[in-house]
Amino acid sequence: MALPSSLSDAAAPDAERLLGLYATMQRIRLFETLADEAHKAGQVASYIHLSIGQEAIAAAVGANLRKDDVLTSTHRGHGHTIAKGADPLAMFRELCGRAGGTCGGKGGSMHIADFAVGMLGANGVVAAGLPIAVGAAHAIALKGEDRIAVCFFGDGATNRGPFLEALNWAAAFRLPVLFVCEDNGYGATTRTGSVSAGGGPGSRAESLGIPVTVVDGNDLAAVDVVAAVLVRAVRDGGGPQFLHARTYRFRGHTSSDPATYRDAAEVQAQLASNDPIRRAAATLAELGVTPDVLERVERHEREALAAALATALDSPWPDLRTAFTDVQDIGAPQ
Amino acid sequence: MSRLTYREAARLALAHELAADPAVWTLGEDIGRGGVFGQYQGLQAEFGPSRVVDTPISEAAIMGGAVGAALLGTRPVVEMRFSDFALCAVDELVNQAAKARYMFGGQARVPLVVRQPVGLWSNSAAQHSQSLESWYVHIPGLVVLAPATPADNYGLLRAAIRSDDPVVHLEHKDLWSAEGEVPLDGEWEVPIGVARRVREGRDVTVVTWSGGVRIAEEAAAVAETQGVSLDILDLRSLWPWDRGAVLESVARTGRLLVVHEAVEVAGFGAEIAATVADALFGALKAPVRRLGAPRIPVPYSPALEPASRITAPAVAAAAAGLVSWRS
Numbered sequence: 001m002a003l004p005s006s007l008s009d010a011a012a013p014d015a016e017r018l019l020g021l022y023a024t025m026q027r028i029r030l031f032e033t034l035a036d037e038a039h040k041a042g043q044v045a046s047y048i049h050l051s052i053g054q055e056a057i058a059a060a061v062g063a064n065l066r067k068d069d070v071l072t073s074t075h076r077g078h079g080h081t082i083a084k085g086a087d088p089l090a091m092f093r094e095l096c097g098r099a100g101g102t103c104g105g106k107g108g109s110m111h112i113a114d115f116a117v118g119m120l121g122a123n124g125v126v127a128a129g130l131p132i133a134v135g136a137a138h139a140i141a142l143k144g145e146d147r148i149a150v151c152f153f154g155d156g157a158t159n160r161g162p163f164l165e166a167l168n169w170a171a172a173f174r175l176p177v178l179f180v181c182e183d184n185g186y187g188a189t190t191r192t193g194s195v196s197a198g199g200g201p202g203s204r205a206e207s208l209g210i211p212v213t214v215v216d217g218n219d220l221a222a223v224d225v226v227a228a229v230l231v232r233a234v235r236d237g238g239g240p241q242f243l244h245a246r247t248y249r250f251r252g253h254t255s256s257d258p259a260t261y262r263d264a265a266e267v268q269a270q271l272a273s274n275d276p277i278r279r280a281a282a283t284l285a286e287l288g289v290t291p292d293v294l295e296r297v298e299r300h301e302r303e304a305l306a307a308a309l310a311t312a313l314d315s316p317w318p319d320l321r322t323a324f325t326d327v328q329d330i331g332a333p334q
Numbered sequence: 335m336s337r338l339t340y341r342e343a344a345r346l347a348l349a350h351e352l353a354a355d356p357a358v359w360t361l362g363e364d365i366g367r368g369g370v371f372g373q374y375q376g377l378q379a380e381f382g383p384s385r386v387v388d389t390p391i392s393e394a395a396i397m398g399g400a401v402g403a404a405l406l407g408t409r410p411v412v413e414m415r416f417s418d419f420a421l422c423a424v425d426e427l428v429n430q431a432a433k434a435r436y437m438f439g440g441q442a443r444v445p446l447v448v449r450q451p452v453g454l455w456s457n458s459a460a461q462h463s464q465s466l467e468s469w470y471v472h473i474p475g476l477v478v479l480a481p482a483t484p485a486d487n488y489g490l491l492r493a494a495i496r497s498d499d500p501v502v503h504l505e506h507k508d509l510w511s512a513e514g515e516v517p518l519d520g521e522w523e524v525p526i527g528v529a530r531r532v533r534e535g536r537d538v539t540v541v542t543w544s545g546g547v548r549i550a551e552e553a554a555a556v557a558e559t560q561g562v563s564l565d566i567l568d569l570r571s572l573w574p575w576d577r578g579a580v581l582e583s584v585a586r587t588g589r590l591l592v593v594h595e596a597v598e599v600a601g602f603g604a605e606i607a608a609t610v611a612d613a614l615f616g617a618l619k620a621p622v623r624r625l626g627a628p629r630i631p632v633p634y635s636p637a638l639e640p641a642s643r644i645t646a647p648a649v650a651a652a653a654a655g656l657v658s659w660r661s
């Protein structure tokens with residue numbers, strides 16, 4: 001699909017709305033910065049995947065969803081979960097493995113989910129979220145609701161079979177799904193371009209008749225405008241849409257990955273000119289928002305998140321008996 | 335003999351086979367940079383990107399492609415990163431690799447090795463912690479290996495690569511840094527299907543493999559202080575498995591405890607228990623017992639993961655229970 005005409009016609013971004021999205025981006029960035037520190041201090045187990053540098057996509061898409069819309073995510077799911085409205089305290093508790101975590105400490109970072117806000121789960125298996133989102137959309141269609149499903153996935157995931165199967169399914173049944181490819185150029189340590197044939201993620205969607213919109217995923221206002229149009233198109237029953245958002249992962253694949261496989265100049269250039277938060281701040285400044293307002297937003301988020309992490313770390317461990325709950329009803333373990 | 339880690343032993347085994355046989359090659363995600371656990375470190379630099387192949391994230395294609403390449407006489411060594419992701423390629427492994435020779439009336443062999451790290455490691459939760467060895471043992475056509483030591487990882491991986499059958503090679507994620515002596519000389523390999531006696535004992539035969547071996551050894555020390563002596567066998571090869579060694583030991587001790595990290599229900603321990611109960615019914619002094627994980631997905635939290643863990647005290651207690659058993 002050509003870019004929706006409404007995008008080029010779009011009025012100048014609204015400062016108040018953009019400031020709200022900016023706050024969400026800060027919340028994601030600061031949540032992950034604190035989670036990273038806690039991980040390095042041994043307070044968060046396993047490994048965690050940070051989305052630092054990719055916040056604009058989560059924040060802007062999330063802001064265009066209703067609470068009853070649903071989404072599936074990747075292993076890099078903190079941002080999506082926050083943007084969908086999950087409580088950072090419950091998320092920190094989950095990362096720290098404490099009682100009161102979004103999944104009771106059974107999932108951790110890689111499987112974070114909060115069904116109360118429609119977040120159907122991060123996933124430890126690349127591309128596994130795509131068919132799940134499509135299935136959710138199918139159920140929505142069956143019930144005749146006007147909710148939509150959104151599916152976040154990486155460029156690496158487009159090389160797995162479930163990607164094609166899910167897209168085909170969604171297109172064949174004209175399901176209400178918004179596919180959002182967060183194309184950060186890498187799948188773990190491998191440059192995706194070196195192992196992917198053809199014209200990139202969008203060309204695969206196009207071959208199945210799904211309209212594709214490409215956006216600079218680090219331009220908050222642009223993602224917001226495009227997401228609004230695509231969410232509306234999907235909600236109005238037009239079938240699936242595919243958003244190809246180009247972005248960059250500022251950190252390693254996991255928080256303990258120094259990412260030495262990347263060219264230092266490439267990383268430097270991205271850090272210097274393509275930080276979505278700094279770009280959004282610049283746009284806000286142009287719209288007349290003063291630096292102290294931005295600072296206040298950041299300080300507010302920082303303090304709230306630091307307090308949430310402290311509370312999480314003070315929270316009790318889950319009772320070992322809960323390891324045996326929620327397995328199944330019939331034949332449940334003793 | 336050299337003192338090596340489990341990781342380095344496997345790397346050298348693969349390097350030796352790559353050097354010895356031009357038909358051997360290896361493929362998987364991120365292996366050019368050393369693999370998830372560093373077990374492929376330096377191999378791409380040494381053998382080039384066409385023999386150490388970085389693939390897209392495409393498990394089904396990796397496995398299916400390896401089947402095709404094996405049918406044409408090459409010897410692919412496939413990396414699945416975590417055994418959990420090998421589930422994305424189960425059709426290719428179970429319906430294709432395991433069956434091709436049989437279904438095609440022996441016209442072709444499928445000499446591939448699939449490496450899939452197993453076991454509990456670092457709170458990695460339910461999609462990165464499974465031990466699914468019994469699934470593969472259930473499939474006619476597959477060889478299933480589960481080394482517990484650097485020497486066995488070296489020797490079994492070499493044997494696996496040289497074998498003409500498809501081999502599932504299950505390395506334990508928590509053993510990569512474990513050290514041990516490895517004979518690196520010449521053509522040395524570990525024969526597939528032969529158990530290793532870890533420790534001699536009188537009272538209870540403990541049969542285990544992979545991560546269970548260390549736990550059983552610790553348990554033996556605890557049990558010894560209670561006057562219970564464990565005879566420990568590391569199966570290291572689950573298909574074929576060394577019935578002879580197990581039956582010989584249980585015939586002496588009269589008691590069997592199978593210990594594995596996998597979920598106990600329908601685990602491979604059930605096969606061993608049934609075999610022993612069948613063959614040695616009259617010689618048993620106590621019922622055959624198994625100790626495996628409860629049938630729950632592995633939980634993430636450091637407070638919960640222990641529920642999935644088998645421990646040395648539990649093994650020692652189970653062994654003591656067998657010794658004091660009265661009908």
Ligand SMILES: Cc1ncc(C[n+]2csc(CCOP(=O)(O)OP(=O)(O)O)c2C)c(N)n1
Binds near residue numbers: 186
């Ligand atoms: C089926 C499967 N294969 C491999 C992995 C290991 N893995 C986890 S994330 C990842 C990279 C994914 O890249 P991409 O989809 O581009 O997402 P990004 O990490 O860039 O956000 C890999 C290979 C996995 N989790 N699941």
